[in-house]
Amino acid sequence: xxxxxxxxxxxxxxxxxxxxxxxxxxxxxxxxxxxxxxxxxxxxxxxxxxxxxxxxxxxxxxxxxxxxxxxxxxxxxxxxxxxxxxxxxxxxxxxxxxxxxxxxxxxxxxxxxxxxxxxxxxxxxxxxxxxxxxxxxxxxxxxxxxxxxxxxxxxxxxxxxxxxxxxxxxxxxxxxxxxxxxxxxxxxxxxxxxxxxxxxxxxxxxxxxxxxxxxxxxxxxxxxxxxxxxxxxxxxxxxxxxxxxxxxxxxxxxxxxxxxxxxxxxxxxxxxxxxxxxxxxxxxxxxxxxxxxxxxxxxxxxxxxxxxxxxxxxxxxxxxxxxxxxxxxxxxxxxxxxxxxxxxxxxxxxxxxxxxxxxxxxxxxxxxxxxxxxxxxxxxxxxxxxxxxxxxx
Numbered sequence: 001x002x003x004x005x006x007x008x009x010x011x012x013x014x015x016x017x018x019x020x021x022x023x024x025x026x027x028x029x030x031x032x033x034x035x036x037x038x039x040x041x042x043x044x045x046x047x048x049x050x051x052x053x054x055x056x057x058x059x060x061x062x063x064x065x066x067x068x069x070x071x072x073x074x075x076x077x078x079x080x081x082x083x084x085x086x087x088x089x090x091x092x093x094x095x096x097x098x099x100x101x102x103x104x105x106x107x108x109x110x111x112x113x114x115x116x117x118x119x120x121x122x123x124x125x126x127x128x129x130x131x132x133x134x135x136x137x138x139x140x141x142x143x144x145x146x147x148x149x150x151x152x153x154x155x156x157x158x159x160x161x162x163x164x165x166x167x168x169x170x171x172x173x174x175x176x177x178x179x180x181x182x183x184x185x186x187x188x189x190x191x192x193x194x195x196x197x198x199x200x201x202x203x204x205x206x207x208x209x210x211x212x213x214x215x216x217x218x219x220x221x222x223x224x225x226x227x228x229x230x231x232x233x234x235x236x237x238x239x240x241x242x243x244x245x246x247x248x249x250x251x252x253x254x255x256x257x258x259x260x261x262x263x264x265x266x267x268x269x270x271x272x273x274x275x276x277x278x279x280x281x282x283x284x285x286x287x288x289x290x291x292x293x294x295x296x297x298x299x300x301x302x303x304x305x306x307x308x309x310x311x312x313x314x315x316x317x318x319x320x321x322x323x324x325x326x327x328x329x330x331x332x333x334x335x336x337x338x339x340x341x342x343x344x345x346x347x348x349x350x351x352x353x354x355x356x357x358x359x360x361x362x363x364x365x366x367x368x369x370x371x372x373x374x375x376x377x378x379x380x381x382x383x384x385x386x387x388x389x390x391x392x393x
Contacts, residue, residue: 022048022049023042024055024061026042031061031068036072039069044062046061054104056101056105057110059098060101061113062093063097063116063119064113066087066097067094069090070087073085073090074129088133089130091130092149095123095149098116098119098123101116102117121160124163127146127147127150128150128154131146131174135147135173141178144180151171151189154167162194164196165189165191168187168200169190169195172186183203187200187203187204187207188204191223196227198224201220201221201223201224204220205241221234230259232259232261232262235254235259236262236272236275238254239251239254240271240274243278251279255272255276258272266296266299267292269291269292270289270292270301273289274305276288277305277308282312285305285309286306300354304350307347307350307351307364308347311343311371313343314347315340317340320340324336344371344374351364352368365386365387365390366387369387
């Protein structure tokens with residue numbers, strides 16, 4: 001037994017002797033040889049060492065290694081779209097490492113390596129791409145943090161490769177999705193960065209509409225017209241703006257001259273339909289919304305607005321029916337009643353399609369309850385019970 005214990009002890013001592021110690025030199029050599037994956041593993045080991053973790057060069061090496069690793073991976077991705085990036089957050093780790101290195105020693109440097117001030121201008125593109133990927137995943141807070149760092153790097157000096165507002169557009173969008181008022185400032189930066197992206201103007205115009213900065217809106221329309229004079233989304237935004245400032249003459253004139261491109265875009269059709277709804281022209285709004293519905297049958301906004309339009313059309317025809325009944329015009333009154341019932345059934349259909357996907361939408365359930373009541377439908381009691389259950393949760 002003692003002999004066995006002795007052999008085991010010798011084995012453990014031998015193995016511990018072969019355990020690799022953290023080494024900045026080894027990490028640097030792997031980096032110099034272009035073995036960035038090995039260099040990453042070696043520098044990660046150094047950062048786990050309490051002594052090495054306090055040295056500015058350790059963080060400088062990490063910043064460079066992660067920067068080159070990220071560049072290598074994105075180059076592979078550019079050459080082969082099916083390539084799966086293994087370390088998507090490498091640009092962020094690189095940025096943080098350079099920040100830490102500079103914090104520990106503002107004059108830190110390494111042979112054939114970027115200093116922090118040299119590295120920051122090289123990072124904005126990588127951080128931007130990573131931020132967009134995070135944004136697409138709807139991780140808004142995380143995306144904002146990444147875009148903030150990308151903007152810092154982009155503004156560190158005159159960028160070698162301008163992004164023409166795209167960084168600020170996505171940064172502003174992420175802020176807007178979290179209802180952060182800073183989004184306006186960032187969208188404005190996109191314009192100063194010579195953006196050609198019309199969506200920047202559209203989103204900023206919507207922000208200014210909420211704040212009623214009408215003078216700024218007029219300026220934005222002028223600028224947008226210069227970069228994209230025939231863009232249908234700008235045209236539609238102007239219609240909405242004229243309705244907002246009560247200039248219905250201009251708004252209606254523009255509605256009569258819609259660009260053909262509007263009819264191929266369900267989102268623009270919805271926006272134009274909203275203008276007709278504001279103008280209480282529910283028949284035209286219904287027509288446009290049905291075009292949009294033919295292109296996108298799953299849109300909540302389209303389904304809801306179709307339900308609303310048909311509900312209002314039903315009410316209008318029912319009012320007409322009552323007036324004709326009072327006048328004794330039974331024939332036309334009966335026709336108006338039939339049309340009213342038709343529109344009400346259409347409203348019911350569209351609202352029920354919403355409930356199929358979201359059975360707990362209280363607003364839609366309440367509207368359906370009203371419709372079932374008018375129809376004296378057996379569904380009335382069932383939906384009333386469901387509404388009460390949801391209210392009591």
